[in-house]
Amino acid sequence: MTKAMTNKERLAISRVLMPEQDAENRSRNFEEVNLGLTQEQAIQEAQRCLNCKNRVCVQGCPVQVSIPEFITALAEGDLVRSAQILQSDNALPAVCGRVCPQETQCEAKCVHGVKGKPVAIGYLERFVADWATANADQLAPVTPAEPSGKTVAVVGCGPCGLTAAGELAKAGHAVTIFEALHDTGGVLRYGIPQFRLPKDIIDVEVARLQQMGVEIECNVIIGKTLTVAQLSEQYDAVFIGNGAGLPAMMNIPGENLKGVYAANEYLTRVNLMGAGQSETCSTPVLKGKHVAVVGAGNTAMDCVRTARRLGAERAMIVYRRSEEQMPARVEEVHHAKAEGVEFVMLTSPLAVEGSDDGWVNALRCQKMELGEPDASGRQRPIAIDGAEEVLNVDIVVNALGTRANPLLTATAPELKLNDWGNIVADDDGATALPGVYAGGDITRGGSTVILAMGDGKRAAAAIDRYLTGK
């Protein structure tokens, strides 16, 4: 290595720009939007990091990735060490580097952000993770501990379940994941589109777990095929990570018209079943000319950008608050705008209107204005008397969010639930049932990939202590 750079030199480097597919092109294909940094770009960006002593960025990461350490190794060009540091802290770095809301987590804390732009921690995480996948032969495989003779059942193959399974397998326990759908990944597979998160990333991760001995049984619905009580009988411990897969309805007239989708159905058809992505796919999806997506979270952005890719001329976000209040990741909003998505703000749906033969033809909305701040500190939207707007659309997608699905909990009455139907668990993930742990969206309500993974990791540690008596 050449001689160390001074902080002044580091501060003088400007933040890297992520190379991306041309907006016009990409709004019509399903290929990944962000192309990834080159090695030169990544190393230069890594050199911006000041390797701070008090590691404020780490405090912003829900799983405390050793950010300065992996970035410093990268800046030095030691990719093997960088990858090892990253992988020992984060089971799915290729996923988190792509989908974490970095601007409110790790990057929000970075000292660079005080005066300029934070280090692009997410882009670097993605770079190192992708490098590690492409160069797996250079990395020592994880050697699981001696078999403990203990068995654990994991319910749900989303980020939470996958993380828990990986940690438990590393500790030497025999793990079986039971998944309700016919494929792995949870929301990573059926929710987040591949233009944000290519599906082979999940496949690689799943294959890695299987190599470590984790068994995955798809098509098993806990609460139907088997119950939690049966799992408790057959396994030494149980971990529940079944997510929050139950769509919230808009509860407005016209919601049953043809052309009204809940986000989960729309995204599942396209992402899990492949509808609209190839001519040979047997599952259909309606391709609208004018599409309104109600809501402004990540799910809404995914739906509206999917609508563009399915050919919509007009694809709109309809949101009752203002742009600054949208909960989606900043990058998704930027990308959506560049792809020609319209943002119809301060607008709240009143009714879906349809033709005589039952097809959607309009969304009738109430115009809103911002009033006093509410309990959450955000200005409350208030209806403007008499101000309505009619959007002529042929598809309406409701992306108002999801809640806990009662399928599993209804058959396990001993589990304690909160008022929203989420399983109550302590910081270790322990539930009211001995030997049964839970985490991710089923305990938190809809949250983030990284928080779900953090839960899986903590619960796995607690399960390990429970099983080994340590």
Place this chain on the structure above:
Amino acid sequence: MFEVLSNETLAPNLHRMTVRAPRIASARQAGQFVIVRSEKGEERIPLTIGDADVEAGTITLFIQALGAGTQKIVSRQPGEFLRDVAGPLGMPTDIEKWGKVACIGGGVGTAVLFPMAKALADLGNEVTTIIGGRSKPYIILADELAEFSSHVQITTDDGSFGQQGFVTTALQALIDDPERRPEAVFAVGPVPMMRAISELTRPYGIKTLVSLNPIMIDGTGMCGGCRVQIGDEVKFACVDGPEFDAHQVDFNSLMDRLTTYREQEQHCRLDDQLNARKAS
């Protein structure tokens, strides 16, 4: 992977298939269904569990090959495999001791009806079964149903078997006979048939249950695609149903939603079936 053990043709396009699925066989109750995907890239198809053998670890499916998805499934020969079979899904039939009940099946609905009728008979109900079909070859499971029914009545649209006419005519006769009037009616078949039966029993206040078949994807309450209007509530048929109180069901909305993908599905055999029963 789920092995196909037998596959026979009962009527034109109607197959009876047994599949090895031990966990589902043990867990299932009458009225529940599975979701089947024959291979990668195929649609997820909901099919009622017609019967199960816990000891052999098998389930029986009755499949009407309507479109591409169901045709792929019935093309599987014994020894071959179905990639995905998930279940049992849905709520079991609410089986009570009613006394006299009428069980009515139309087309492939007769297969869906079979486990319900059997469970009702097992509990000591006196079951009158009415089976309807386009013509003789479409009448299925008559002998099987006769084993536990006190009467089996058959109607065909063209009179080629049993009584000519619709199942509603036979049900009306049953209701008009004070000796045989049912306390409850269970009906499964094309939507227009279920709607006609619902309208027939409504003025008499006879409890009527129907099994609905909206388009489904996951079958676990995750996607909301199977929503149906029941009274003033929206229900998800895959988790709250598929059986509902017929007098509360909005059949028009269900019929309409079933046509959502008609353009994409060129092979709409169902249409003939629907048209054939429009009059009933």
